[in-house]
Amino acid sequence: MDISVGIVGQSLLSAVLVGSLYGLAALGLSLVFGVLKVLNVAHGELLMLGGYTAFWLFNLLGIDPYLSLVVVIPVLIVIGIGLHLGLFRHVVQFDEEHRIKNSLLIGFGLALILQTIAIRLFTADDRSIATSYSTNAWELLGLRLPIVRFSGLVIGILVVIGLQWFLHRTVIGKAIRATAEDWRTAALTGINVQRMYLITFALGAALSGLAGMLVALQFSVNPNIGLSWTLKALIVVVLAGLGSMPGTFIAGILLALVEAVSSLIFGGQYRELVGLIIFLIILSVRPQGLFGAKYA
Amino acid sequence: MLRIEHLQVSYGDIQVLWDVSLNVPEKAIVALLGPNGAGKSTTLKTVVGMMRPLDGKIWFCGQDITAQQPHQIVNSGMYLVPEWRGTFSTLSVLENLELGAFVPHARPQKEQTMKRVFELFPRLHERRAQKAGTLSGGERQMLAIGRALMAQPKMLILDEPSLGLAPLVVQNIFDTIQYINQQGVTILIVEQNIHKALEIASYGYIIETGAIMGEGTSADLMSNQRIQKAYLGI
Numbered sequence: 001m002d003i004s005v006g007i008v009g010q011s012l013l014s015a016v017l018v019g020s021l022y023g024l025a026a027l028g029l030s031l032v033f034g035v036l037k038v039l040n041v042a043h044g045e046l047l048m049l050g051g052y053t054a055f056w057l058f059n060l061l062g063i064d065p066y067l068s069l070v071v072v073i074p075v076l077i078v079i080g081i082g083l084h085l086g087l088f089r090h091v092v093q094f095d096e097e098h099r100i101k102n103s104l105l106i107g108f109g110l111a112l113i114l115q116t117i118a119i120r121l122f123t124a125d126d127r128s129i130a131t132s133y134s135t136n137a138w139e140l141l142g143l144r145l146p147i148v149r150f151s152g153l154v155i156g157i158l159v160v161i162g163l164q165w166f167l168h169r170t171v172i173g174k175a176i177r178a179t180a181e182d183w184r185t186a187a188l189t190g191i192n193v194q195r196m197y198l199i200t201f202a203l204g205a206a207l208s209g210l211a212g213m214l215v216a217l218q219f220s221v222n223p224n225i226g227l228s229w230t231l232k233a234l235i236v237v238v239l240a241g242l243g244s245m246p247g248t249f250i251a252g253i254l255l256a257l258v259e260a261v262s263s264l265i266f267g268g269q270y271r272e273l274v275g276l277i278i279f280l281i282i283l284s285v286r287p288q289g290l291f292g293a294k295y296a
Numbered sequence: 297m298l299r300i301e302h303l304q305v306s307y308g309d310i311q312v313l314w315d316v317s318l319n320v321p322e323k324a325i326v327a328l329l330g331p332n333g334a335g336k337s338t339t340l341k342t343v344v345g346m347m348r349p350l351d352g353k354i355w356f357c358g359q360d361i362t363a364q365q366p367h368q369i370v371n372s373g374m375y376l377v378p379e380w381r382g383t384f385s386t387l388s389v390l391e392n393l394e395l396g397a398f399v400p401h402a403r404p405q406k407e408q409t410m411k412r413v414f415e416l417f418p419r420l421h422e423r424r425a426q427k428a429g430t431l432s433g434g435e436r437q438m439l440a441i442g443r444a445l446m447a448q449p450k451m452l453i454l455d456e457p458s459l460g461l462a463p464l465v466v467q468n469i470f471d472t473i474q475y476i477n478q479q480g481v482t483i484l485i486v487e488q489n490i491h492k493a494l495e496i497a498s499y500g501y502i503i504e505t506g507a508i509m510g511e512g513t514s515a516d517l518m519s520n521q522r523i524q525k526a527y528l529g530i
Contacts, residue, residue: 174391175398178384185382188344190370190399190447243386 015260020156023252026236028207034242041107044226045114050212051221080205118223128220241292303352327497373450385429396446434465451482
């Protein structure tokens with residue numbers, strides 16, 4: 001009995017830590033989808049590029065992964081600005097409905113291109129950042145708490161607090177929320193809607209870069225991880241509903257908890273399936289998502 | 297202050313404005329009147345840069361603004377309160393007003409302007425922490441006008457300000473519009489409620505099926521038999 005309580009506790013704790021990565025990966029996607037009404041299915045590829053940037057900075061230059069964020073984030077911001085100005089800027093000229101369709105096509109193409117480039121440049125090998133403290137862990141009530149995993153939860157909470165502050169306390173943040181609700185009225189208010197789209201897309205890319213570093217540190221990166229992270233993030237976004245950053249983060253943790261519980265009960269092979277079934281049940285009861293506002 | 301010259305506008309292949317010209321002098325209240333679907337809203341959308349004309353020019357304060365973006369036009373001092381009110385229902389009343397002062401020239405005096413808006417609409421002060429989506433129709437129109445004032449515009453354009461409001465509220469809104477004009481703001485008002493609009497306007501244009509069919513001082517238009525018959529129900 002003692003052992004099983006320990007196993008349950010350990011797997012729930014791990015789920016919370018993995019879930020904070022799901023949440024982090026979903027924040028950028030949710031922000032971009034909510035504001036631009038553009039579904040960037042290459043979001044996972046941006047995460048992959050963030051992971052590789054951190055990996056190479058560590059491997060070639062010996063830069064600590066947390067410290068490397070001061071490079072990883074600006075690199076992803078530059079990539080985000082480039083992608084927005086080169087591709088997505090043209091998509092947001094359309095009505096909402098066409099934005100989603102066109103962005104899906106562009107996103108899939110972009111994902112394939114980025115994957116191929118990554119294979120060419122970095123080979124298809126799995127890479128992970130192995131620091132001297134990567135295997136360190138704290139003991140907590142008999143549970144193992146690996147510190148690099150725990151850092152994901154802490155960083156995730158800090159990012160959510162930072163985003164809340166930015167979106168609710170700064171003029172640009174309020175203008176972004178206004179643009180998300182109604183871009184026409186935002187334009188009539190004197191808000192440069194295209195500028196808000198650019199800032200939001202760059203912010204989304206920065207967030208995926210941050211998540212990518214943590215993935216490379218806690219797990220590993222290879223050129224093909226993008227799709228599975230995009231799907232995870234997409235499930236979290238739909239589960240949470242649009243418009244709430246804390247809600248998105250919490251939904252990420254909930255998804256991981258559901259997966260963990262289901263794999264304890266039914267075995268590991270069903271974890272994704274049970275996660276998706278719960279996801280469908282919640283959506284049929286609350287189509288706007290757990291934390292999303294009901295749209296009229 | 298605002299001069300529209302020979303405006304031609306189409307939605308795709310269907311032309312909806314034919315050679316529309318009108319002039320709004322500084323500090324005046326001018327009314328653009330006509331039935332539903334006559335092209336009033338299209339004219340306004342084109343003026344504020346939400347639509348591009350096939351042909352024609354739009355001048356504001358001596359500048360050609362025909363090719364400008366909406367936010368640039370707002371920055372130059374023209375503000376449209378659209379038919380759909382233009383408030384952000386997921387933002388609080390206070391945040392809505394703050395965003396009204398988003399234009400650079402209005403930001404420094406944000407606090408003073410907001411005080412004046414609250415004096416004009418004490419109701420908004422009571423409801424400042426509420427989400428705009430929870431306001432009544434009249435309150436939302438007050439918020440829309442309050443937001444416009446936050447931008448300290450030289451010219452205010454109002455699209456159907458009386459739409460869907462109770463008569464008492466309509467009177468209140470029109471009194472406010474007149475008061476704003478007395479403070480030196482030029483006003484272009486678009487209305488189906490022609491009688492009400494001509495009471496406060498000094499000059500009016502009649503638009504029908506996309507073309508200007510008549511114009512004149514308010515007194516002239518009120519006494520014009522055809523207009524009386526068609527619009528005023530006399």
